Amino acid sequence: MITEAYVRQVFQGLEQGDGAGFFAYVDDRVDWIVEGTHPLAGHYRSKADFAAGTFAKLGKVLPNGAQLVVEHLLVKDDEAVVELHSLATAKNGMRFDNRYCWVVHFADGVIDRVRAYLDSAMVARLFQENPI
DSSP: OOOHHHHHHHHHHHHTTOHHHHHTTEEEEEEEEEOSSSTTOEEEOSHHHHIIIIIHHHHHHOTTOOOEEEEEEEEETTEEEEEEEEOEEOTTSOEEOOEEEEEEEEETTEEEEEEEEEOHHHHHHHHHHSOO
8 A cells, every 4th residue: 555655755756856756666567648639548458668759759758847736635545646737848948747647556665556537628739839
């Protein structure tokens, strides 16, 4: 069973711009679904695939990364609902003020499943205005 303090510890890496620190808590074979109809949407079946399909793409259009901050957190048993807010600015100056909701499952203290929800229209606009 996980605690709110533990989940905050896991997400601290993302809040500090330390993606590697966060991904240390993600199983190599994570099952990660990014919902929506935008360039990041998809069903990723490994940490490497997820990072390549999302964070690597975002890194090309957000010079300082996604700059995610945890705003709300709900923990029950081995699952957490984590609401995040992006404070990023794109290459073209667009404020990427996106909000996320990740439903995260932990197994043995490591994230093994995620369903992520976000503003599809904003992501589509980000990549339309900042082509890779």
